[in-house]
Amino acid sequence: MTRKVQLLIAVLFLGAVIYVYSIPLGSLPPVGNFFHPIKGFWGNAETRELNGSITLNLDGLQEPVEIYFDERRVPHIFAKNDHDLYFAQGYIVARDRLFQMELQAYDAGGRLAEIIGPAMLNRDRNTRRWGMPYGAEKAIEVIKKDEQMWATLNAYSDGVNAYIEGLSPAKYPLEYKILNLAPEEWKPLKTALLLKNMTRTLAAGNSDNQTSNTQKYFGKQFIDKWFTTKPELNDPIIPPTREWNFQADIPLAPDSLFVPTLANALSPFEQAEGVGSNNWAVSGEKTQSGNPILANDPHLELTLPSIWYEVQLHAPGINTYGATLQGAPGVIIGFNENVAWGVTNVSADVMDWYEIQFRDESKQEYRHDGRWKETNFRIEEIKVRGRETVIDTVVYTHHGPVTEVRSSFTEGSEPVYHAQRWIAHDGSNDLKAFYGLNRAENYDDYVEALKHFDAPAQNFVFASNEGDIALWVNGKFPKKWEFQGRTVSDGTDPDYDWQGWIPRDHVPHIKNPERGFVSSANQESAAPDYPYYLDDDFAPFERGRRINDLLDRMENITVEDIQQMQLDTYSYYGEVLLPSLLEWVETDSLNSREMEIYNLLTEWNYHMDAEMIAPSVFRSWRGQFYQSIFLDEYESTPATLRYPARDRFAEVIKNEPDWPFIDDVETDMVETRSYQATNSFKTAISELTDEYGDFGDNWKWGFVIDNDINHMAFIPGMGEQDLFSSGSSEAINATRGTHGPSWRMVVEVGPEVRGYGVYPGGQSGNPGSASYTDFLEPWRTGELFELQFLSEKPQLSDKFPLKVTLE
Template sequence: MKRTLTVLAVAIAATAGGAAWYIDSKQPLRDGELRLNGLQAQVTVRYDERGVPHIQAQNEADMYRALGFVQAQDRLFQMELLRRLARGELAEVLGAKLLDSDRLFRTLGIRAQADTHAAKLDMHSPAGQALVAYLDGINQYQTSRPAPVEFDLLGIKPRPFTIADSYSITGFNAYSFATALRSNPLLTYVRDELGADYLKVFDVDWHSQGVVGKPALAAADWQDLNAIARLSLDALSEAGLPQYEGSNAWVIAGSRTASGKPLLAGDPHIRFAAPAVWYEAHTQLPGEELYGHYQALSPAASLGHNRDFAWSITMFQNDDLDLIAEKVNPDNPNQVWYQGRWVELQSREEVIAVKDAEPVKLTLRRSPHGPIVNDALGAAAQGKTPIAMWWGFLETENPILEAFYELRTADSLDKARAAAEKIHAPGLNLVYANAKGDIAWWAAAKLPKRPTGVNPAFILDASRGEAEKDGFYPFADNPQEENPPRGYIVSANFQPLSPIGIQIPGYYNLPDRGQQLDRQLSDSSVKWDLQNSQALQLGVKTGYHQRVLQPILADLRAAAADEQERALVEQLASWNGEHQIDSVPASLFNQLLYEISRAAMADELGAAFFETLLASRPLDYALPRLNADAASPWWDNRGTEALENRADSIKTAWQATLAHLRNQFGAEPSGWAWGKLHTLTHNHALGQLKPLDRLFNIGQFAAPGGHEMPNNLSHKIGPAPWAVFYGPSTRRLIDLDDPTRSLGINPLGQSGVPFDAHYADQAEVYIQGLYQPQHVREEEVAAHSQGVLRLIPR
């Protein structure tokens, strides 16, 4: 027995020692020397207490090569997964469950478009040279250092990262901004199958019938369209990768700040994932520096600042994606009607490799308007109407790499404006300030000229010319402001106004978040600084709850069955809308939102379209308008013989709300506190598999804030508990009086390497609403240096 126990102890120790050695071998090297090909001089990389690299180089090529190398140390698996997602290659490493996602992204045409753009890149341009050097740094890391643990678990064979991979991820970003694939089928179904009385709650009154008619879609076509909507929603969550959802940014002129210089704030709203989206790096050249936030496979910072200027971005939310019902030749199903004649659909063959299964062959079609999205469903497609997709990303030159490359040195309004003009897709709001005192905002995108009266919120009818475009508006016609007299600019995804009065269709978020920020910034008695700006970013209320509750308070009071219920109704009536973690009204309100939606709309839409509605932005607009309209036909339940009114449906929703909360979380309302029901977990792509979730996922954290408020820790409308799925992907505050004192935070950690000290070292700080210094001063960088990596020419 003693010998057996001794052998067992030795085996366990050896296994533990081997595991420790294995894990240690995968960790980033942040101290010592490494040799790199292509360097012209030594590059010094100092890592601070958060794992942020401070890169000192003598020339641009060395700087970008070093940036690629150190980013790959921390984020190689993220780079690998994102390029595979964008190019439709996930099933090759994750198996058949990702086949639908791959088929969707192949259908969208991102891969083909990226290959075309890559072939056209001017390799001798400054931006082209930066990308080439950056990718070389990534590839040198991949060939010289151990592969990430995820590569071993999934059997990924390393292959070089290419220019086409970088452009593919740009296409993924553009796709994740566009919600037309999700919302257009839903709104068209409501318009065409339920009618105008049902449609009006969705706030699409602008020419809601299109130009002259509507496409004739059969039941099987609706089935396909909803399947495409669901596929579009599920594709990203299945891969465990980030999706771009919204953002806050504002800039305040020196006349309104305590320092007398502009102050910029920004917090892009992106789906949470492990690792986090942004990779922070401080890069220095002789006479030039930038503290930047970088995305995977991009050498140009998407967010940045230095001592002279700063910028942030939000989603423009312009509609640059149309779904178009093609008219098919009854004598030839491979022809569609286009500009007065029948034309052939183009087609191409692609093959998707599938792990542990046979490859899958695809036939992907394209009309003159764009890819046929029905092909994303493969053999599951039932409808006969080809639905084409016109998408700005596929139709513009889109020199977005050059745009952000040029922003690195944009120390004037003219330079920043010129860079913004090169952003075509996805549409972005660029919010900018400089130390000279300028503040500005440009809505950057190529805006298409659609036929008069066409509303692209609906599926367009190709046979009537609704899908045709007459080019694009010039950049000067885009919404924009420079140094407005009021002394501040807010960008929060609400619908902007064009300087020439053109209508700009879009998937705009509720105005409440922007209105809340505007109310606070408009207070001329406040002088803004880094401290009170934190409170603004961390705000956990808007006026949305009032718009939803006020019209139905009488119905809620009538529905209350006893003293406890009446007390709960009065808590809602007097509630200020704050979503603090100890708030019971916040939980009551959010459960009630779902139950009202279900009681009013599930019967008309059916299960499939109702699920799509719950994950779509139109519902945010619909609920206040629905509650304010006692005569809306939505209130009647088609499943009963009686004719229900608003009071009946509100009573049903109230009773269902209480039943759910009591059954799931106990009879005492004290157990319904928001932080118990509203939580954040950072999910890794492998964390969907047990027991790997315990190794790779981070959380749960009780989460304050909520849907469409400044601290936009957002969840989908649905039954409690609520999982936060997107929110501030970073929070940044830069006072141009002394940008070296800027503040920021990473929701998780700088590193994407499991078991690394910086994998999740900021997660607790982030959820508590705290900030970290972003070191720029030489003495601060030196004082906080935790390791020095020297990259030496080979």
Template sequence: MRNLLLRFAALFGLLLAAAAVYFGSTWGGGLPALRGGLTVQGIGGEVRIRRDQYGIAQIASPHDNDVFFGIGYAHAQDRLWQLELQRRLAQGRLSEVLGRDTLRLDAQMRTLDLYAAARTDWEALAPEARASLTAYRAGINAFMAASTSLPIEFNVLGIRPEPWTELDSLAWSKVFALSLANNMGSEITRLLAKPYLTEARETALFGTPDRSSPVTASGPERNDGMAALHALLGQKQQLEQQLQIGGQFVGSNAWVVSGKLTDDGRAYLANDPHLGLQIPSLWYIAGLQGDHLHASGMTIVGLPVVIFGRNQDIAWGGTNMMADVQDLYFERINPANPRQYWHDGAWREFAIRRHEIRVRPDFPVALREELKPVQVEVRHTVRGPVVSDAFGLSDQPVSLRWTALDPGDTSYEAFYRLNYATGWHSFNAALRHHAAPALNFLYVDKQGNIGYLGAGKIPVRAAGQGQVPLDGGAGDSRWTGYIPFEALPRSFNPDKGYIVSANNRVVDDSYPYFISSDWAPPARANRIDQLIKSKVQQGKPLTQRDLESMQIDTVSFDAARLVAILRSTPMATERQRQAQAHVARWDGNMAAGSPAASIFMTWSRRLRTELYGELFKAPLGRERETDLLKGAYMGISHGRLADALAPGNAVWCTHDRTGPRSCDAIVRRALDTAIADLDKLAGSDMDGWAWGKIHHAVYAHRPFSDVKFAKWLFEKRVARGGGPDTVDVSNTAFREAEGYEQTFGASFRQIIGFSARDVVHRYINPTGQSGNVFSTHYDDMVQSFHAGQYLDETRRATVDELVLTPARPGSAQSPRE
């Protein structure tokens, strides 16, 4: 994709900058009409779409399905290009518009065949859930039928949006589930790393190895199977880097506090899901008011219901449970018939699905010959698709079992029912339908109750925990079922008066089922717990402002242990001692103005390379494996780094203060390279090394962030604080010329307080409501979000109102005064 779009830049970039002014002032930039009236097909009564000064839409109608029509219409008005891009991603059709650079990604999505799974999901949904999706589809298509101009992305790429379908919505929900499932990458990383590690190092890096699973390989044999694993892991990393789908410890913060602990007696919910940063946001704030439907909060573009928010009786939020819901399998091929694989004691035929991927020629398209469509043949087993077929590696098939591909997934119905839930019982009943992704749901209601429920299908394995790819032909590698819904972890009104979820471990060793070995480090959960406890122990009630401050807290809970190690290490040069002194007096706050935070983050990044990098160097000719293995250690938490350097731990370095592998020498070398990095990025004056100077949140636009001369208009960058283990999380990628670019973090913030008398509802999106670069609502929340400000739902003022009325049978859609 990058190469194609850079070619666009050579001829098109300057023209785009000039055209932006022209289109925005004369053509309207594809902006929709937000006021007046329109007669439309597909509704039974009047629908009012009211927007406030930030473009936040409130949809009202006497009929619930007409409300779903209205939110479809509003999504299309504000996010039409996003809908098109999301659909093409789910379908594996990006190459039709973005060219050959997205071909492998399209091939991978074709192997998953999300639409085949979505068709079985549609059949499993209750009639009322189906009807809501049908109404939503009709709303999107009604806008497209009425629109006279399109957002600039369509015009530049020379395409028009296709009609939306119910399956588009269901397939997109599976892409969302994919972004929260990291198990496949973890399995591959563990297997690739194993030959480089002693047993003690393997345990220190990944936890206790699962020795009850069937053994699949003793090491990285040079065969087609390992090549497939390399390709799969590389493609997964590309998904994370280019499209912000997935990543290590993808998760969220959420906590609930009983009214017994608050100053106003309200039970509060705070939630901020962590996902890849992009513009426009994945989320769209909306209120839905119908006959029985009274919900508000965060909708996902592509679905008609509130995903995290409230109704008149309850509020709910969520975090990633980090459950292990994916397994990879090496399939055994019949030597006499390569179209057969071994399963359950017999050879079985692969099911074959053939896909054709059309590819856009390079720019300028008019001067290029049309490219021949690429044919992809995908084999399927009883476990799932052979995902290695995306790369043309056929000798050793690698298949994937994933809960989101199991037939009859009713996860959409779970969220539909949550919008109507009235209490703890109906909340549980709704989530009985949830399958993927496995989530932690936090709960409050107007009676002041608080609760937690883990929901989703989590496999029960015949043997082991599926921590590495398995032998598909072995009977003990199969899934035997799922954890029963009644046995999923839950809590209701605990004595301590609060519940915290930050992707940390949710059960103790007494729990009878395996959920995960990939829990996020506990630093965020510990910090949230610490902040709540400090108020309780002082006898002070928690306030709404306290909860807001907690969501933007930038203190690293685990930094103190690592700082103590740096402080106690003897230094050899004046520059080392100067940097050491900055960090030694630091309080662990990763504030944007802190030079110590810059030193700490850069030193800890270099420390990972010094401590682990030499151990993961592949033999000559396998350099790609070395790059892939960085994923095994570059995300190591500050707590794990402190463990590795702790006195008495000689697993990674020695404590004799001599030799190249002494812990002290490693600490000093890492500090030297960190100082050199910061000299290049921020100058030689350490007092000027403010963290926000070299650390920016980057909200990338697809595809124009990859076009040099368009990037300035479409992409947004903000200096900021925070780190990978702070409550206000910031996972970053280091760029030599740019510094630290945050590509992953809070995707919204929301706080809801319930009592029997009233409700408090405050929220903020990181970018804006509109995906149209010419709209004032494209980025009007960016600065407020990073300043820790919120919008109050109860203090909204209507600025624009569009009224949709039903067209008479046989008449066309038309505007009215």
């Protein structure tokens, strides 16, 4: 072959490569563009240290703003007015987390298919049918009436857009290049969507349909046994010593309660085990310094970038530090010179499902209160990348949007329709609560701020430099008769409608209790003598009781003691259940290896530590044992049923050796508790062997815990997998799988406030930045950084290497 021919072939091949690399592949960008040395992903690599002074000229500011970045890249924003403060916050957060902000807003608005493609269509459809955009629009209507908060939201949006407008395609965040997208304008509605998305994350759990099915299938006594009766070890958030000095106005229940037919409702947004949080505050009477100490660690899905972003905001009337949500102005969890606050989720029943009777197939009218009422139709246009737009019509009753469900038993049966009454559909101005908390000086300011927070209901813990500690189970709670909404409600009967709201001063709260501390861990809100019904489905008692046990016996408490408490891995469930399981095992049926593992469990101290093997065995064994009791009965029906909580299960199974469910209905023999314990123990060992190999170090809990921190869009290579971690969903350190402490914070509130914190990730959302994961290892090992809370502007130094001036 001549040199000319070789050259011609090379040129043709190069031309083909250039052509292929220049066309998009589905939702992906042209490969050539992605690998372009300037416009492609190479442009996202950070190759220089951020230090010195930079001045940026931006339209929209009223006066100059100075931003000092500390050695961990946390911005400390010094502004001369509120507008510029929130403008700068929007600008800086967008600089570090723009794609994260936008992706969350796309998700909350039911628009993921628009940027990703058909794979996200069902999620988008469910988001629209659950009324997420509808609820955000209602929130904007309320916020617009508050001149202060509307100005705050617009200033923040203007700051985000100022960053977007100055962004060239070459500097688009990496994910935009992967998806071949451009950022779009940020509007206040997107912030409202993000806040409603938190309501979906924290207040979308419901079991109405499952409880109805369970009652229909197993009877009312089963419901009372497993869901009405609470474990003896329950330790509520507001202790029993709290007296209620008000007359409760509780609606009357209907004479006969509605029990619908067995059907399976749509539940597309399930909450994973371990979603919860801890917070507590101890009085100065119990601390070494004499100052109150507050701690908070919200347990959420762990992602890269993190759900949180650290910031300090300083302007006339405000100096606050803490964790903020990308896309929302202000600090959500944090402190100022005078007070500190933190949140955990309240398991309040603020979502009810109503069985609807339509007049005919047109769904234009539905039956309620003895007459036919008109429905409303909301047309949802769902854009799908690479496909035609999908039109979805959602029917609304006065309860809310309607979802179609099907009978579990009859093929081709008539559909059943459920309408959703959900707190997320109500207009609210929740950001005003944080606006007030950021500026609070004392307990009265804290209480005033909380009046503006409706949903998702949160346990707001509080401490001040005046020595006060407090906790409010705070939110907007529907006034209900006992167990209203536990099962699917009768949509034709007005007695099942929400009957107003629990008065604010009647919600559970406590200030400066005699025991010297307040705490919450998503457990029961109050003791049984609290007159209002909030829910029957709270977190198991384990974390809450462990926190209270520790605080009750601790004295001369230091910040370091509280930091160690946050890392506590003790399993109360192990203490309650394991000794009985070991007692029930028929040891003469175990082989030598099984006996070795059995003996290992007898010596376990109930701590879920990474280096231990016993937690792995217990976790697997307890799951197998639970399934051996319930699975045969629960799988005998295609209907979705509600499973009992593990803490109540441990209590019943220990006290009732002849409970009928212990026997496996699918076999001829009569299984005993000992048989089930022994068989499930063997099964657990087989399960671990299949998954992790022969018994040995690879069974250590740090491997089995399966602690993964994925990229928020699940882009491969941008997350961190298999972190060797301690903790468990039932421990204070509630690390488990992809969920865990998303922000650990400890604050001592005194003459000089001292704060400490960490989250798993880093300030930058850019995978090409050294600041993308630089907090990850300290978080894994339990280290907390001292938070640099400034009362005045610093000098450039090693601690504050970068100053950015916005003009």
